[in-house]
Amino acid sequence: MKQLRRIVLYAGLSIAAITFIYPFLWMASSTFKPPVEVGSLALIPHDFTLDNYRTMWARAPFGRALVNSTFVATTITLAVLVFGSMTAYAMARLNFRGRPALNAATIAVLMVPGQLTLIPLYTLIVQLGWVDTYAALIVPYLFNATAILMLRQFFLQIPQSLIDSARMDGMSEPRILFTIFWPLSKPVLSIVAIFTFMGAWNEVLWPLLVVREQNLMTLPQLLTVFALGGGAGSVGVSLASAMVLVVPVVVAYAFLQRNFIESMAGSGIKG
Amino acid sequence: MRAEQKTASLMAGPYAAFLLVFAVYPIAFALVLVFLQWDLVTAPTFAGADNIRLLVHDGRFWRAVVNTFVFLSIHVPLQIVTALALALTLNRQLVGRSFWRAAFFLPVVISGAVVAILWSQLYATDVGLINRLLLKIGVSPVPWLTDPRTAMPAIAVMVTWKNVGFYVIIYLAGLQYIPRSCQEAIEIEGASAWQRFRYLTLPSLLPQTILVVTLSTINGFQLFIEPYVMTGGGPLRRTYSVVLYLYNNAFAYQKMGYAATIGVALALIIGIVVLAQRRLIGKAEAL
Amino acid sequence: MPSVTFEHVTKRFGDATVIEDFDLQVADGELLVLVGGSGSGKSTILRMLAGLETVTSGRIRIDDRDVTDLAPRDRDVAMVFQDYGLYPHMTVRDNLSLGLRLRKIPRHEIERRVTWAASMLGLEPLLDRKPKALSGGQRQRVAMGRAMVREPKVFLFDEPLSNLDAGLRAQMRIEIGSLQDRLKTTTVYVTHDQVEAMTLGDRIVVLADGRIQQIGRPIELYRTPVNRFVAGFIGTPAMNFIEGTLVADGGRMxxxxxxxxxxxxxxxxESSEPITLGIRPEDLRMDFIPQQPTHGSADFDTLTGRVVLVERLGGTSHVHFQVGPHRLMASVASDSLPEVGHDITAHVPAARVHLFGGDGRAIGRTAEIV
Structure with a gap:
């Protein structure tokens, strides 16, 4: 009886897992299939081909989009880590006028839905003349309120005597942050890094608004435009372009799975 | 300390400036835009309450709002049930637990655009994977994304699938907080598995359930890339989402004032819905 | 020349005044202990001297140099913290040397000082470990070593022993004392533990509510406390107090x-105000005379009471007894002890009695001080 229940349990789990993994495996295999085969449920291509990738690469600047996405997401992540922890350090451990106001403002900002500020932000970018620039993709994301609150929370738990010792040892405040706090904050820094990078990497609505020039498009945007505009022409090609976006993430996920799960779940709970 | 004050303003000042420009100003300007007509080319003109009046009588807007509620009515309950079921399963002694967890979480890390493109293929009427599977068990093809009755539910199922791993983690965290002594106490009292779930597990997970409801609701109101890629809002505008409408007003029709008005209205609706949900859950809890 | 001088130092946090008009001089090479309960302001005084807290008004000098507005690194002081404040991600060696490297001290000099401190504190085998791999006592030594290598004008200790268990605390207390004896560096030491204060301090400052209650050598505080607070705070077990009045009778008080x-x-x-009489438990001499229903002898130098509790500590014991409404305690040798419920007589030597007026100040003994 107990045996049977375990078998049912694992069979159920396997079916569930297949539901989550199979579509991606099917997607990956379809990109190596000729058009006639795409409809098949089989995962091993009968007629293996790289045509889908050649076509995709030739028809739209995916290489360029990969560079754009990497550049934008990396810059944003570094900025959020460096500027965010400087802000969080001040908010957690320094006394200054306006600190309560800044705390309150940060929490308030998180409660305002993004849809409210989307259009005014867009008009701001237009007026700044930033349409079709990296600035439009990067600058509005240089600071992240969720990240600042998470870092602040973590920094609050570091003993005051460490700060005092470092001050007595003659360190400046930024130096305390980067040589004492950072090494102690690796868990929270990695959480912030992952969810910031993933957010920037997958963002599509904002680029769709502020970038029209193909050479400046990020991957998800180019992918969407490419698939919708009929540029792909076939299912295999459009899925092949999606692979450019998926593969780096899945590789990173395979290695840092635990960190990914903690990070993305953590950001949602805090944010 | 004057020195501390100075250091702090150097460290936190840029963020304060950023907040002013990229948070406070946009919020304030959103409220200004509601009363403007502006195509971003010519100078903005004062429009009085035109935008508001237009919005109140705008069938397309209200269609999108209704669509969102249809989406939520399927997505939210389905999300709770699936996430809870998977979390309870994963909470047992399992071989390869982190593998199962990783499998369910996989779609969470994949871009929504990719998921939408992938599922367009899965849902395709003639060659789609789902219909082919159904065909094998003798069900005739369903036009998932082209039938006005099934299009929005199909999208809701897909979004639930994409996000469930995220909510599983939330429930799993909540399950860790149920004290072992409570579990043992209820077992000693001779409760059945269902009674244990009904009287201990489910009430203990209330905070997580509130979180799931709130986050999946807010997420539902942000629905954009799925209809944008999969249906374009059709068929018969049945999958038109509020953000898609907002985007089109700004991007396709260059009506900044009206798009901002939609944004403000949407924010208000989100606030009201989330508060109402909290009230309802709070009342349910009191019972 | 005093090594450290506080002049009219006041500290306010918002509306709350933590330290008011604080004056103090610490002599060169002296170990001065600041002792008081929580909220007495002792740590705040130390942190102001370190430069970790600002001064609301008044001046602080170190060797005649006004340091009131200087940053901690410019004051030539080093501090040992209650939870040590060791950098968890650095080895002991790096913890010791970081402050010197930041001050651009030549490498060979850093090497020399680290070796010197490590050998003095027995840290040589631990230099490449991280703090997590050390015991509480070892961490305490590293924290002291970090202060020593700086070769500062003044050492500051902020309750350095309170995170240690009792045995280790006694041992480290002795080590700190002998270390300071050898180094002869001016030291300001903060503690809430009056035993630490008594055993370590050249002089002790007793603080309450941000004000100095008394400054003096340990034995002075013990023998001639200037007020009831100091009398109750210094000495273990604590002094007995009885409330009453003074009356004149036949030319005697x-x-x-x-x-x-x-x-x-x-x-x-003579005094008409209410008086508190204080007598230390070790100054009470006890007559173990059961069944003798006296109410004070004719000489009026005894109290008669009934034993309510006997705590046996080994060589000595604490006998708690009730005299009317007053609960008193005597510290006596353990060889002969009364039993609970029996009556006893306690002799109160007039020379050992402390009297405190209504305002808590000691009266009648000022002439005998020192």
């Missing part, structure tokens, strides 16, 4: 309270 009448020393001034 008597202390009178319910169930108690004691003859006072000649020269005790």
């Amino acid at each position: 008597f202390f009178s309270a319910e169930a108690a009448r004691l003859k006072m020393r000649a020269g005790t001034a």
Whole structure:
């Protein structure tokens, strides 16, 4: 009886897992299939081909989009880590006028839905003349309120005597942050890094608004435009372009799975 | 300390400036835009309450709002049930637990655009994977994304699938907080598995359930890339989402004032819905 | 020349005044202990001296140099913290040397000082470990070593022993004392533990509510506390107190309270205000005379009471007894002890009695101080 229940349990789990993994495996295999085969449920291509990738690469600047996405997401992540922890350090451990106001403002900002500020932000970018620039993709994301609150929370738990010792040892405040706090904050820094990078990497609505020039498009945007505009022409090609976006993430996920799960779940709970 | 004050303003000042420009100003300007007509080319003109009046009588807007509620009515309950079921399963002694967890979480890390493109293929009427599977068990093809009755539910199922791993983690965290002594106490009292779930597990997970409801609701109101890629809002505008409408007003029709008005209205609706949900859950809890 | 000088130092946090008009001079090479309960302001005084807290008003000098507005790194002081404040991600060696490297001290000099401190504290085998791999006592030594290598003008200790267990605390207390004896560096030491204060301090400052209650050598505080607070705070077990009044009778002064009448020393001034009499448990001499229903002998130098509790500590024991409404305690040798419920007589030597007026100040003994 107990045996049977375990078998049912694992069979159920396997079916569930297949539901989550199979579509991606099917997607990956379809990109190596000729058009006639795409409809098949089989995962091993009968007629293996790289045509889908050649076509995709030739028809739209995916290489360029990969560079754009990497550049934008990396810059944003570094900025959020460096500027965010400087802000969080001040908010957690320094006394200054306006600190309560800044705390309150940060929490308030998180409660305002993004849809409210989307259009005014867009008009701001237009007026700044930033349409079709990296600035439009990067600058509005240089600071992240969720990240600042998470870092602040973590920094609050570091003993005051460490700060005092470092001050007595003659360190400046930024130096305390980067040589004492950072090494102690690796868990929270990695959480912030992952969810910031993933957010920037997958963002599509904002680029769709502020970038029209193909050479400046990020991957998800180019992918969407490419698939919708009929540029792909076939299912295999459009899925092949999606692979450019998926593969780096899945590789990173395979290695840092635990960190990914903690990070993305953590950001949602805090944010 | 004057020195501390100075250091702090150097460290936190840029963020304060950023907040002013990229948070406070946009919020304030959103409220200004509601009363403007502006195509971003010519100078903005004062429009009085035109935008508001237009919005109140705008069938397309209200269609999108209704669509969102249809989406939520399927997505939210389905999300709770699936996430809870998977979390309870994963909470047992399992071989390869982190593998199962990783499998369910996989779609969470994949871009929504990719998921939408992938599922367009899965849902395709003639060659789609789902219909082919159904065909094998003798069900005739369903036009998932082209039938006005099934299009929005199909999208809701897909979004639930994409996000469930995220909510599983939330429930799993909540399950860790149920004290072992409570579990043992209820077992000693001779409760059945269902009674244990009904009287201990489910009430203990209330905070997580509130979180799931709130986050999946807010997420539902942000629905954009799925209809944008999969249906374009059709068929018969049945999958038109509020953000898609907002985007089109700004991007396709260059009506900044009206798009901002939609944004403000949407924010208000989100606030009201989330508060109402909290009230309802709070009342349910009191019972 | 004093090494450290506080002049009219006041510290406010918002509306709350933590330290008011604080004056103090610490002599060169002296170990001065600041002792007081929580909220007495002792740590704030130390942190102001370190430069970790600002001063609301007043000046602080180190060797005649005004350091009031200087950053901690410019004051030439080093500090040992209650939870040590060791950098968890650095080895002991790096913890010791970081402050010197930041001050651009030549490498060979850093090497010399680290070796010196490590050998003095027995840290040589631990230099490449991280703090997590050390015991509490070892961490404490590293924290001291970090202060020593700086070769500062002044050492500051902020309750350095309170995170250690009792045995280790006694041992480290001795080590700190002998270390300071050898180094002869001016030291300001903060603690809430009066035993630490008594054993370590050249002088002790007793603080309460941000004000100095008394400054003096340990034995002075013990023998001639200037007020009831100091009397109760210094000395273990704590002093007994009885509330009463002074009455003159036949040219002598008597202390009178319910169930108690004691003859006072000649020269005790008359006073109409309520008086508190204090007598240390170790100054009470106990007569173990069961079944003798006396209410004070004719000499009026005894109290009669009933034993309610006997705590046996080994060589000595604490006998708690009730005299009318007053609960008193005597510290006596353990060889002969009364039993609970029996009556005893306690002799109160007039020379050892402390008297405190209504405002808590000691009266009648000022002439005898020192």
